[in-house]
Amino acid sequence: DAGVTQSPTHLIKTRGQQVTLRCSPKSGHDTVCWYQQALGQGPQFIFQYYEEEERQRGNFPDRFSGHQFPNYSSELNVNALLLGDSALYLCASSRRTSGIQIHEQFFGPGTRLTVL
Amino acid sequence: AQSVTQPDIHITVSEGASLELRCNYSYGATPYLFWYVQSPGQGLQLLLKYFSGDTLVQGIKGFEAEFKRSQSSFNLRKPSVHWSDAAEYFCAVGARNNAGNMLTFGGGTRLMVKP
Numbered sequence: 001d002a003g004v005t006q007s008p009t010h011l012i013k014t015r016g017q018q019v020t021l022r023c024s025p026k027s028g029h030d031t032v033c034w035y036q037q038a039l040g041q042g043p044q045f046i047f048q049y050y051e052e053e054e055r056q057r058g059n060f061p062d063r064f065s066g067h068q069f070p071n072y073s074s075e076l077n078v079n080a081l082l083l084g085d086s087a088l089y090l091c092a093s094s095r096r097t098s099g100i101q102i103h104e105q106f107f108g109p110g111t112r113l114t115v116l
Numbered sequence: 117a118q119s120v121t122q123p124d125i126h127i128t129v130s131e132g133a134s135l136e137l138r139c140n141y142s143y144g145a146t147p148y149l150f151w152y153v154q155s156p157g158q159g160l161q162l163l164l165k166y167f168s169g170d171t172l173v174q175g176i177k178g179f180e181a182e183f184k185r186s187q188s189s190f191n192l193r194k195p196s197v198h199w200s201d202a203a204e205y206f207c208a209v210g211a212r213n214n215a216g217n218m219l220t221f222g223g224g225t226r227l228m229v230k231p
Contacts, residue, residue, distance in 0.1 A: 033217065042206050043160070043206070043221050044221070045220070048217065048218060050216075058218065109158055110159050
């Protein structure tokens, strides 16, 4: 049973560039959340996708956007990168059953983004 | 808005000693409660969760946690720590609604284990 996978593992970008991170949820899961974890801090919620729509959003600017595909995989896009965007980006998946959200989330290994 | 406080940034214990990591939360009602562990450069692994029922919950790797409503706490315990338990531990809360399953995390506690 494949867990949550993320790609790439590491990424280096320069200020002003754009980046796309990818996530495949755990088998049987249909909901994806993205989190940003700055060095030495706890993860912060960016947004959640379900049925290809953004359902919930944290306190992040519009430079952060996402997408969910019919196969439930997801992308996180960040435009106009800032030095402060350097972080570990974590994807977590979960599932809904009969319309009820199951709150247990499974995390991927993350993508380490460095902005120079 | 919900929030989580982990008062101890670093904790060092000797191998074989007992462990307690503190977690306090702020939320209008009883939230869903979680403890995750993160090894260096890795993602998060769920140790245990509290949704309802028995306030003492058992998790993986010999960990347990106790939900105390009166203290808004969900402290993590282990009776005998192993060197492999050295990692970062995060407490998290989730809202009891169907709008989404956003988790709010504490700042984490880094556990070091002395031989």
